[in-house]
Amino acid sequence: MAAEIDQFRELLRQSHRAVVFTGAGISTESGIPDFRGPNGLWTKMKPIDFQDFVSSEEVRQRSWQQWFEHGHALLSATPNAGHNAVAQLVEQGRVSAVITQNVDNLHQDAGVPDEQVIEVHGNATYARCLSCEQVIALDTIESQFRGQGKVSPCSHCGGIVKTATISFGQMMPDEPMARAEQETLACDLFIVLGSSLTVYPAAGFPQIAYQAGAKLVIVNEQDTDLDSVADVVIHAGIGGIMTAVLTG
Numbered sequence: 001m002a003a004e005i006d007q008f009r010e011l012l013r014q015s016h017r018a019v020v021f022t023g024a025g026i027s028t029e030s031g032i033p034d035f036r037g038p039n040g041l042w043t044k045m046k047p048i049d050f051q052d053f054v055s056s057e058e059v060r061q062r063s064w065q066q067w068f069e070h071g072h073a074l075l076s077a078t079p080n081a082g083h084n085a086v087a088q089l090v091e092q093g094r095v096s097a098v099i100t101q102n103v104d105n106l107h108q109d110a111g112v113p114d115e116q117v118i119e120v121h122g123n124a125t126y127a128r129c130l131s132c133e134q135v136i137a138l139d140t141i142e143s144q145f146r147g148q149g150k151v152s153p154c155s156h157c158g159g160i161v162k163t164a165t166i167s168f169g170q171m172m173p174d175e176p177m178a179r180a181e182q183e184t185l186a187c188d189l190f191i192v193l194g195s196s197l198t199v200y201p202a203a204g205f206p207q208i209a210y211q212a213g214a215k216l217v218i219v220n221e222q223d224t225d226l227d228s229v230a231d232v233v234i235h236a237g238i239g240g241i242m243t244a245v246l247t248g
Contacts, residue, residue, distance in 0.1 A: 007232045009245050011215050012094060015189035020086050021205055022100045022107070025194020025220055026238045030077040032104055050170035054130070054160060064151045067163065068142055074103070074124050075138070079110035081239030082193060085246050087111040097183040101195060101202050103165045118180045120172065120202045122165035131159025138163075172201060184209045191217045193238050197224040 012018065024032070046066070052059045079087075087110040089095040098107050098117050103124040107117045127136045134156045141161065145151050154161055166172060180202075184190065190209035197203040197218075206226055210216045216230040219241050227233045234241055 001234060001236065004232050004234045005241065005244050005248065008217050008219075008234070008241075009248055011189055011217060011231065012089075012245065015094065015187075015215070017187050018089070018095045018189040018191060019183050019187040019209070020089070020095050020098045020191045020193060021195060022086070022098065022102060022193045023195025023197075023199075023220075024102060025196075026080075026082045026086075027077065027102050027104055027106055027194070029080040029082060029237060029239050030104075030106060032073050032077050047168050050167040052169075053162065053167060060160065060162075061150050064141070064145055068145060071124065077104060077106060079106045081243050082237075083107055083110035085239070085242035086193070088246060090116055095191075096187065097179075099180045099183065099202075099205060101199060118176050118183065120166075120176050120180055122163075122173070124163050124165050126164055127161050128164040129154035129157060129159040129161055132157040135164070136161060177201070180205055181208065184214075185212050187214050189215045189217065191219075192224070192226075192230075193219050193242070195220060195224070196222060197226055 048063045083106050090112050098112055101121050103122055105125045127141055141151055184205045192206050217232045218230045219234045
């Protein structure tokens with residue numbers, strides 16, 4: 001593994017514009033369970049299709065109940081060594097953007113500026129009205145839910161209120177996806193940290209980078225479908241590897 005870490009470090013040294021792409025594996029070290037694993041969030045929170053959420057008041061309230069029972073791991077987590085290493089690379093100007101599949105806000109908490117984090121699956125630390133896009137604090141919504149047993153429509157326009165995440169069946173956000181593609185095509189080094197690369201369309205960005213000629217590094221506990229074409233593959237935890245890369 002030492003040789004791969006040295007290769008990773010050298011690719012970073014040679015890079016003029018790197019992009020980091022993160023998945024659930026970078027946040028598990030902060031105590032956030034992944035979604036699909038044997039102890040993942042989806043074993044406790046059944047995924048709800050977006051159209052069902054929009055069309056059914058009963059489904060909406062059940063979704064909020066699930067969130068308030070099981071979603072607090074996302075809100076109480078703090079950045080770990082992997083997030084801090086990524087923030088350091090951004091601060092040094094070596095990474096232009098962080099594209100993340102995560103919804104936990106931990107890159108921002110670690111110090112990456114909001115404008116350099118591209119959240120392709122949204123953010124679970126606040127809610128938003130689906131009609132007027134008014135942002136609403138989750139504390140406000142939880143107080144409402146605990147007090148009256150339901151989440152009311154938006155106080156500004158009467159629209160449906162939902163966590164600011166992308167659900168099954170919901171359209172991917174145009175602006176973040178366009179920005180992510182732009183950053184991917186402009187980079188010369190694409191670094192995958194903690195993603196299984198199985199959730200599309202977001203997982204297609206490493207392939208786009210590789211086809212555009214960028215070097216590809218993958219750090220993930222399990223194999224991915226792009227291991228065979230990556231320049232460096234390391235199957236290990238993110239925090240330790242990133243710390244070793246930056247301190248070596």
